Amino acid sequence: MIPIISVVGRSEVGKTTLLEKLIAELKGRGYRVAAVKHDVHGFELDKPGKDSWRLAQAGSDAVVLSSPEKMALIKNVDHDLALQEIGYLLGREFDIILTEGYKQSRGTKIEVHRKGMGELLCAPGELLAVATDESLDTPVPQFSLEDAKGLANLVVDFMAQRQDEDITLVYVNGKPVPIKSFVEEIISVAILGMVSTLNGVGEVGRLDITIQRKKKHGVSGG
Secondary structure: OOOEEEEEEOOOOOHHHHHHHHHHHHHHOOOOEEEEEOOOOOOOOOOOOOHHHHHHHOOOOEEEEEOOOOEEEEEOOOOOOOHHHHHHHHOOOOOEEEEEOOOOOOOEEEEEEOOOOOOOOOOHHHEEEEEEOOOOOOOOOEEEOOOHHHHHHHHHHHHHHHHOOOOOOOEEOOEEOOOOHHHHHHHHHHHHHHHHOOOOOOOOOOOOOOOOOOOOOOOOOO
16 A cells, blocks of 8 residues: 555644645655645535536536546545545555645654644654654654655655555455454465466566456346
């Protein structure tokens, strides 16, 4: 799975500014970065009157805007997607996903803090680092709000550690399914063992399997 780090903090503390600097630093080093903005209040991307809005109004559950330079997906969802689900949707073409928000998630976070803003929102065990304008009494690594290079070094180390891990993820109907460690071991050993015996496969670094079952239609009596 693509490594995910959430930049969190109180309102108006400078999360977006720090994220901009961190993205620019990582892009300058050649990494492929995806950014996710979490807004619990919702948002409106397709403006009334535009073609995308008209197609959505007609009843489309998803609208894709595509051009030679960029692509956008507007999709109706029935719940606030977890970070793992967003990572699944983004695919595998990125080196890291950086998000603004998701402070309630259990993932890895960088907290932005300023003097006079109170205590940190996150426990030390949740944090990769703190970007702050004052010295804090915490075991978490601390960086200046301007030290995008130092933060990027830490993020690169985090990515390298994740790349060295064996991770087995199972998605059913696009949603992550928790699996216990012994089941993960069985799945990875069994499937990788079978695949590695196929001609021309070589060393398997990542394996994605998609199974789409046909819907069963009932047979009515005559």
